[in-house]
Structure formats: C-alpha cells, structure tokens
Amino acid sequence: MxxxxxxxxxxxxxxxxxxxxxxxxxxxxxxxxxxxxxxxxxxxxxxxxxxxxxxxxxxxxxxxxxxxxxxxxxxxxxxxxxxxxxxxxxELEIYLPGEEALEKAPSLSNLLLMIFVPLLALLVLAALTALFFWKLAQHRRERLLFKHSDLGDTDLMLKASLVGDSTLEDLLNDDCTTGSGSGLPFLVQRTVARQITLVECVGKGRYGEVWRGVWHGENVAVKIFSSRDEQSWFRETEIYNTVLLRHDNILGFIASDMTSRNSSTQLWLITHYHENGSLYDYLQRTALDVETCLGLAASIICGLVHLHVEIFGTQGKPAIAHRDLKSRNILVKSNRQCCIADLGLAVMHSQGSDYLDIGTNPRVGTKRYMAPEVLSEQIRTDCFESYKKTDIWAYGLVLWEITRRTAVNGIVEEYRPPFFDVVPSDPSFEDMKKVVCVDQQTPVIPNRLFSDSVLSALAKVMKECWYQSPSARLTALRIKKTLKKLHHSLDKPKQEC
Incomplete structure (x- = not known):
C-alpha cells in the first residue's frame, strides 16, 4: 500500500x-x-x-x-x-510581507485554479453587485409608491441622511441583508467599514474600545477589539452573520471587518450608535420615575425573550443564551428603551439537531453577575436550559440596579453595583463564591420600593430570579408577561383621568 x-x-x-x-x-x-x-x-x-x-x-x-x-x-x-x-x-503555511517563502513551480492543477478561481470570483462579484443594485432600485420604487402608508417602526434602522446615492436606511432594508443574518452583505460590510471616520472614543473595557464613527454623515458605533479578545470578535461576527437577530431590543448590527489602521490590524464590529450610552452610564447620571423604570425593565426582558426563544422557519433563529448580561452590556436608546449588546460569549441551541454551539471563546462572564451554579462550578454545561437560567439571575441583578435609581416619594439612592456592600470594587471569583454560594446572600431590596405597587411587584420578580436552584427561577417569557400586566395597570389610571 x-x-x-x-x-x-x-x-x-x-x-x-x-x-x-x-x-x-x-x-x-x-x-x-x-x-x-x-x-x-x-x-x-x-x-x-x-x-x-x-x-x-x-x-x-x-x-x-x-x-x-x-x-x-x-x-x-x-x-x-x-x-x-x-x-x-x-502543513499549511502563510507568509507575512518580509518573510521569505520557498518558491515552488505551480502544478497543472494549481495553474488551472489560479486561472479559474479569480474568474469565478469576478463572475460572482458581478452577479452580487447587479442583484444588490436591482434590490436597491426596487426598494426605492416601493418607497415612492407607499410613501404615505404606515411603514412601521423605523427605529430598527439608523436615521438616514440624504447624503450620496445610498444611506444606511437603504442598505439595512430587509431585502438587502444576507438572508440568514442581520447585517449587510459581506462585500458591502467591507465597503462601509472602509468609509467610516472615527471621531471620539466613548468607552473602554477589557475587550478594547468603543468609538463614535461617522459614515456618510450618520453616527455609528465602532467596537474595536483588543488582540487578546480576538475570539469574542470571531464569535459575535459568527452569530450576527448566521442568525436573524433584527429586533428592537437587540443592538442593531451593521458590519464586521478586519482592517489595518496605523500599521496595526484592528478587529471592528460596527453597530447602531446610541448617544445615551450603556445602562450603567445612564443610571449614574439619571434618576428614574416609575414609568421609565418599568419601560427599561420591560424592554430588556423583551430582548432576552427574543434571544432565548427558538424561531422555526426560513426566517427563524436558534435559541441563544447571552451568558454575560449586565448593565454595561445594555444600551439605552433615545426613546428610553433598552437593547442588549455584546454576544461574544453567547451559546446557541437548535432543537431539531439538538446541537449545542458553545463556541471556542476561553473568556468567562463577569464575576459580579455570575449565578451560584457558575461560581460553584456545578452548572450543567451540556444543557442549554442551564445557560438561560444564568441569564435570569443576571437580569434580576440588573433590575435591582434600575429600581434603586427610581424615586419614591422624592427619595432615591445613588447608583451602586450589585453586592457593592459585601465585595470589593473588583471582586475575585472566591469573593463572589463566598457571598453567593456559601452565605447565599442576595442584594438588599430598599424598603421604600414596597410603598409603590409597581416597584413592589418588580421586587417580587427580583426575588424569583435569585433562587439558588436554577429550575425554580422564572423564565424570561413569564417575566415579560408579568411586566406587561404592570404596564397595563399604569395605563388604566391615565385613561380614567
């Protein structure tokens, strides 16, 4: 042989x-x-x-x-x-500029590949370009025909300015997406990324930096990943480009690109820009009324329900668990609704194939928001429901942050992160394990919340998110229905007036 x-x-x-x-x-x-x-x-x-x-x-x-x-x-x-x-x-090799590669005479098969692959690529590029412009023209004709009709909620798209021949509103029309994902076609993603001007840095973290950028006169957010968090960029790019995630309460994705700036390689994730920043920043400077508090809480759980639920059909999506839900990973839009960001640690599950896609990212979530079963290392890593339950624990902590900043009878506390009174500002894994698993502590709910019917109901929801046993915690859908009833109870007195 x-x-x-x-x-x-x-x-x-x-x-x-x-x-x-x-x-x-x-x-x-x-x-x-x-x-x-x-x-x-x-x-x-x-x-x-x-x-x-x-x-x-x-x-x-x-x-x-x-x-x-x-x-x-x-x-x-x-x-x-x-x-x-x-x-x-x-045996696969790659050579950077300046490295010496051994020259090999191309074989006949390689020679044929060198001829036909570029030719095929040009044909595909031409077909994609023609299809894109045909769809764009079709969309413009439809807008002219139906400009007086109700086109629905346009908050899914960035506000378009009439600069140039196309705008983000044109490009982000559903007809122009990749079909399976929620961003632009790959070729358009690279075009958009190269036309963005970075204006100011609006945030920094362990992942890298977030910049406000401008594309054809419109603001976009550019998340630049550090080289050590390369796997998070790969994961978010993978999820956004393979899953239909277009939803009011999920951060709108525009493009992803690997680009070279200032003689270094940068990993970019380009999304909608929200000037209010993260919920963490918003709560630092803003005291809330009960209605705003409920609106923030309800919009977050709506986004979480969309992630957790599997949708079947050609426009469907697998079930997704976030795994790093916290106030820093939630953005506040101009209408004071929230959208969930940062899917770098997300896991996906499909019932049909019973396949659990955990990804290859070695990074773990934020220790302050970790559920007891994660801290005790007893979580069932082969069960998708386990990851959903950790999201519910974290949602309860975010809800606590929101309600603390809600005024009742003119009284409101300063912003504090969860467990601020029992762990250091940068707690270790062991710090959190002792407080959450050994002592089984949960954040203290202010007594003043119980004097308001809505805040009292939210306090009850929090407690049901914090059970030590994951199976006893509420589901995202159950919380969404509860908050919807609370919203109706707020509307009724207004109607009577």
Whole structure:
C-alpha cells in the first residue's frame, strides 16, 4: 500500500473513532485555549501575527465556514489561511510581507485554479453587485409608491441622511441583508467599514474600545477589539452573520471587518450608535420615575425573550443564551428603551439537531453577575436550559440596579453595583463564591420600593430570579408577561383621568 493510501486510511479510522459528523473536520490546534492538540469544526486555519518584531503562528478550527473568516487575509501584521479537509492545516503555511517563502513551480492543477478561481470570483462579484443594485432600485420604487402608508417602526434602522446615492436606511432594508443574518452583505460590510471616520472614543473595557464613527454623515458605533479578545470578535461576527437577530431590543448590527489602521490590524464590529450610552452610564447620571423604570425593565426582558426563544422557519433563529448580561452590556436608546449588546460569549441551541454551539471563546462572564451554579462550578454545561437560567439571575441583578435609581416619594439612592456592600470594587471569583454560594446572600431590596405597587411587584420578580436552584427561577417569557400586566395597570389610571 502506498504512503498516501496508508495515511488516508489512518485518517479515516481516526475520524470514525472520534465520532465526527460527516460535515466536521479534524484539525491541528495549538491556540492557547486548546487543551488537546486537535479540534473539530467546519474549516481548519493557520494564522500568523507580527508583534514587536516577533512572529507567532497558530493553527486551529472555526465552528462555521464564514466567508470573512476563511477569505485569505495577509496584511503587514496579520495573516490567515483556511482549508477544508481533515488535518489539512498541519502543513499549511502563510507568509507575512518580509518573510521569505520557498518558491515552488505551480502544478497543472494549481495553474488551472489560479486561472479559474479569480474568474469565478469576478463572475460572482458581478452577479452580487447587479442583484444588490436591482434590490436597491426596487426598494426605492416601493418607497415612492407607499410613501404615505404606515411603514412601521423605523427605529430598527439608523436615521438616514440624504447624503450620496445610498444611506444606511437603504442598505439595512430587509431585502438587502444576507438572508440568514442581520447585517449587510459581506462585500458591502467591507465597503462601509472602509468609509467610516472615527471621531471620539466613548468607552473602554477589557475587550478594547468603543468609538463614535461617522459614515456618510450618520453616527455609528465602532467596537474595536483588543488582540487578546480576538475570539469574542470571531464569535459575535459568527452569530450576527448566521442568525436573524433584527429586533428592537437587540443592538442593531451593521458590519464586521478586519482592517489595518496605523500599521496595526484592528478587529471592528460596527453597530447602531446610541448617544445615551450603556445602562450603567445612564443610571449614574439619571434618576428614574416609575414609568421609565418599568419601560427599561420591560424592554430588556423583551430582548432576552427574543434571544432565548427558538424561531422555526426560513426566517427563524436558534435559541441563544447571552451568558454575560449586565448593565454595561445594555444600551439605552433615545426613546428610553433598552437593547442588549455584546454576544461574544453567547451559546446557541437548535432543537431539531439538538446541537449545542458553545463556541471556542476561553473568556468567562463577569464575576459580579455570575449565578451560584457558575461560581460553584456545578452548572450543567451540556444543557442549554442551564445557560438561560444564568441569564435570569443576571437580569434580576440588573433590575435591582434600575429600581434603586427610581424615586419614591422624592427619595432615591445613588447608583451602586450589585453586592457593592459585601465585595470589593473588583471582586475575585472566591469573593463572589463566598457571598453567593456559601452565605447565599442576595442584594438588599430598599424598603421604600414596597410603598409603590409597581416597584413592589418588580421586587417580587427580583426575588424569583435569585433562587439558588436554577429550575425554580422564572423564565424570561413569564417575566415579560408579568411586566406587561404592570404596564397595563399604569395605563388604566391615565385613561380614567
């Protein structure tokens, strides 16, 4: 038997013994979060980065064969190549500018590929461009025909200015999305990213920075990930481009791109811009009335319900658990409704295939908002419902933050984070474990809330989010229905007046 045939037989035997699905590949994996020298996914890759004159190379796999992930990127400081057969990245090489690559005479098959692949790419590009402009013209005709009709809530889109031939309102029309995702077509994403001017930094965190940018006169938010949080960028890009997430209470996604600025590679996530900033920032400077408090709470749970519920059909979506819900990851829109952001740790689940997609991000959630079962390391990581219950625990803490800043009889507390009185400002895992698991403490609910019927009901919801047993906690849908009834109770007195 030849060496190639022998190698193929061994690879087939290894694939069978590992129980891989037909469409999964076995890849060499030496990235920091790989505990074994191999990983399974839809595509294998090799990446190389130059930092401070030193070059590091990693091999691994992506869980989804995204065009942006698998398109060869070779820049001054960073490069990526992908392949689509088991263990193909073992010998796959990539060279950054300045490195010497061994010149090999192209074989006949390679020569044919070099001719036909670019030709095919040009044909596809031409077809996509023609389709895009045809859809854009069709949309404009429809707007002229129905300009006096009710077009529904346009808050899903950025307010469009009449600058140039197209605006974000044109581009973000449902007809122009990728079909399965909630952003722009990949080619348009790259075009938008290269036309953005960064204006001011509006936030910093462990993930990197958030900037206010301008595209054709319109504000957009640009989240620039640090190199150590590269997996979060990959995960958010993967989810936004494969799942239909368009919803009032989920941060609107526009584009994702890997771009080179100031001689360094930057990972960008471009979204709608909300000048009120995060709920954390908003609560620092704003005292709330009962109606605003309820509106913020209800809009957050609406977004969480949309994430948690699986929607079937061609325009459906898998169920998603956030895993890092907190006031810093929730934005406040101009109408004082909230939208949930930062899906870098999200997990997805589909009932049909019973497949739980956890991703490959080694980062964990925020310790202050971790549920007891996470801190005690007893969470069932193979069960999707477990992750949904951790979101409910965190939602109860966010609800506590909101109600503390709500005035009752002219009295309101200063903003404080959950457990501010029992743990340090930057608590360790052990600090939180002692308070939440050992002492089984929950945040103290101010007595003044019980003098108002709505706030008293919200306090009851909080307590039912904080049960030590995950199965005893409320579901997001149950909370949404409860808050909807509270909203009706606020409306009735106004109608009687």
């Amino acid at each position: 030849s060496q190639e045939a022998c190698g193929g037989a061994m690879l087939a035997l290894l694939t069978f013994s590992l129980g891989l699905a037909a469409d999964e590949l076995l890849c060499v994996c030496d990235v920091p979060h790989c505990s074994v020298p191999t990983c399974t996914g839809k595509v294998c890759f090799v990446s190389k980065r130059r930092e401070d004159g030193r070059i590091t190379q990693h091999r691994g796999c992506f869980s989804n064969n995204l065009l942006e992930n698998c398109r060869p990127h070779v820049m001054e400081q960073y490069g990526t190549r992908c392949c689509n057969s088991s263990m193909c990245n073992a």
